[in-house]
Amino acid sequence: MNFFPITPKNILRVILLVIFPWLPPYLFEKTDFYFHLTHQVDWYYNLSGNRLLVDMASFAVWGIVVAYLLRPRWAIVQIALNALLVWVLFYVACPVYGPGGVWQPECYYAGPDGLVGFRLAGIMFCYGALPVLVKAASKENTLDRRIRPALSVLSGIVLTVVMIWYPLAAWFSGVTYLPLFLIFQTVLLIGVPQIATGILAARIGQSLKIGATSGIASLLFISAVFWTPECPGCDRSALYLLAPAWATFALVGSITELGLPSQLRFPKLSGWLGSIRMEDARRVGLALVMAVCLWTLVARELWDPSVLYASSISLSPGDLTLGQPFYPYVGGYYNSIQYRICCVEIGVSISMANPRLLAPDNFLMAGMGVQSPNCCVDGWDFGWRADLFLLQNRSLIVSGSSWETCDSNVNCGGYMWEHLWYHSQTTLNPQNISTPIYLRMNWEPVTVDGQPRSIVGWYYNTTGVAWTKFGSFLPDRRLGTYFDIGLSGGPASEIPQGSAFLYQFGVGSKLLVSGWSVSLFNPSFQYQGTWRTMEKANVVQGDFSYWKVNYRWGGRPYPGVTARVNLLDSSVPVDTLTFSYTGGTMRDFTPLW
Numbered sequence: 001m002n003f004f005p006i007t008p009k010n011i012l013r014v015i016l017l018v019i020f021p022w023l024p025p026y027l028f029e030k031t032d033f034y035f036h037l038t039h040q041v042d043w044y045y046n047l048s049g050n051r052l053l054v055d056m057a058s059f060a061v062w063g064i065v066v067a068y069l070l071r072p073r074w075a076i077v078q079i080a081l082n083a084l085l086v087w088v089l090f091y092v093a094c095p096v097y098g099p100g101g102v103w104q105p106e107c108y109y110a111g112p113d114g115l116v117g118f119r120l121a122g123i124m125f126c127y128g129a130l131p132v133l134v135k136a137a138s139k140e141n142t143l144d145r146r147i148r149p150a151l152s153v154l155s156g157i158v159l160t161v162v163m164i165w166y167p168l169a170a171w172f173s174g175v176t177y178l179p180l181f182l183i184f185q186t187v188l189l190i191g192v193p194q195i196a197t198g199i200l201a202a203r204i205g206q207s208l209k210i211g212a213t214s215g216i217a218s219l220l221f222i223s224a225v226f227w228t229p230e231c232p233g234c235d236r237s238a239l240y241l242l243a244p245a246w247a248t249f250a251l252v253g254s255i256t257e258l259g260l261p262s263q264l265r266f267p268k269l270s271g272w273l274g275s276i277r278m279e280d281a282r283r284v285g286l287a288l289v290m291a292v293c294l295w296t297l298v299a300r301e302l303w304d305p306s307v308l309y310a311s312s313i314s315l316s317p318g319d320l321t322l323g324q325p326f327y328p329y330v331g332g333y334y335n336s337i338q339y340r341i342c343c344v345e346i347g348v349s350i351s352m353a354n355p356r357l358l359a360p361d362n363f364l365m366a367g368m369g370v371q372s373p374n375c376c377v378d379g380w381d382f383g384w385r386a387d388l389f390l391l392q393n394r395s396l397i398v399s400g401s402s403w404e405t406c407d408s409n410v411n412c413g414g415y416m417w418e419h420l421w422y423h424s425q426t427t428l429n430p431q432n433i434s435t436p437i438y439l440r441m442n443w444e445p446v447t448v449d450g451q452p453r454s455i456v457g458w459y460y461n462t463t464g465v466a467w468t469k470f471g472s473f474l475p476d477r478r479l480g481t482y483f484d485i486g487l488s489g490g491p492a493s494e495i496p497q498g499s500a501f502l503y504q505f506g507v508g509s510k511l512l513v514s515g516w517s518v519s520l521f522n523p524s525f526q527y528q529g530t531w532r533t534m535e536k537a538n539v540v541q542g543d544f545s546y547w548k549v550n551y552r553w554g555g556r557p558y559p560g561v562t563a564r565v566n567l568l569d570s571s572v573p574v575d576t577l578t579f580s581y582t583g584g585t586m587r588d589f590t591p592l593w
Helices: 008-019 023-037 041-048 051-069 072-091 116-137 148-172 179-189 194-205 208-225 243-258 278-298
Strands: 263-265 275-277 329-334 339-341 343-352 364-373 380-390 396-406 417-428 437-448 451-462 465-473 483-485 503-509 516-527 530-533 537-541 546-548 560-564 576-584
Touching (some): 008 051, 023 041, 023 072, 051 072, 051 116, 148 208, 243 278, 275 278, 329 516, 339 516, 343 364, 343 380, 364 516, 380 546, 396 437, 396 451, 396 465, 417 465
Antiparallel strands (some): 329 503, 329 537, 339 483, 364 503, 380 396, 516 530, 516 576, 560 576
């Protein structure tokens, strides 16, 4: 008996099943990396920013096709195998290039917890599986009753992932929308999209209980998937308090789907409001969910992430927005074209008549931050800081830290994340807390296993103390062994989405505090073997303190802080900036010198 007759139609079907949906993402990635290797920068970055959209669209479109080519169970298996294949091609079986002697792997980065690739494969699977499950739901009367409950819960989880993956993944990583758009993330967090989840789950399972359960299962699944990414200072417990809301919205969706009752009657209301058909209620609920979820596509760039300090210095959370911390910060940035250097330096002096004004777990921080990229795959970049912290007990801490951050492109698993991958600190107890302390960060050549590498070293010096190393870090070999300084991405008027201030110096704290003054001396860098002071600098407040397109050193402006510089006050030494809490407010981009 011929179970599979060889016909042109069946041959075409086999070919399609073999090459889709994995081939378009793979070819797109190969093309993008070719432009990287051939130094066609414009093409590389234009394509790189669209990789995630291409991957999701490929799986979503194929999901519609395969829903009509195969039975649901085999369609799900085919999509799952393709998602696994993409993970292998992008994270495991990928070539390594060495043009010019530089080690350049084509592999995506698996992230600090090693699970970024699996999350990317998971979201691809969900986009492909959703059309199959929706089509299967239309045949609820023919589905095997034994698999209905499990299939209902699975469909609810898949739909939830597709609807809210992007904004909820960002929330678990410490990221919210810009303030004007927080309402949309709030609606997602409280579970409004679960109306649609409940509708689909109830249609398959034919049960209100299963529909409501799908809401809880979706919350637990999302939480488990994003439990390991680091989120310093975040309060994730806020989401679990909303579990009843997720179940309730899923139950509402289930009720509208099963039509129990067929009409909602409100005797005290006249006209059509007095009797609303359940079908109409379902349509309104779906329209609300679609409006909110489609907005996440429109607002995919309107994020408000920040990183500031190693949480070991100050353990308790600061001011939170939707459970995410945003720190007050004000500083200056090097207003110059972008170029690359090995070393940066700054002097810091903190004056505070009464450090006890600092709350028990607050601090005052002053120092500098700078950026460096990786060599090979767009999106994965690194922020470096050297800072001086003043604590309530009058002790001073010199701190060196390095953050790895990833944008929301496909190399990052389709979501933003941050990770403090190195931190070192040393406590100082000077007789006078106002004693100037100089901080320096250097790239330094070393040999590791017979291969030339580079480490980053942190140093400080002060009165009576020579330059002392208090930290060193051998980063991933895929880093560019330099710091980027200057401006990246265009004029300041396009901020926050158009520019990044790669070298900043400034002042921040966990919570607002008054009664202080901070002087920053000679922000400088070594270029072609010579130390140079910044020849041009401008003010930047916390909400614009982007050191890459999607990440900032602060989170919000520092109200009440003004600056004294030689440009405005000739009594102030040249190349010195003094920030003081005097009650005034500084405007962004004001020239300092």
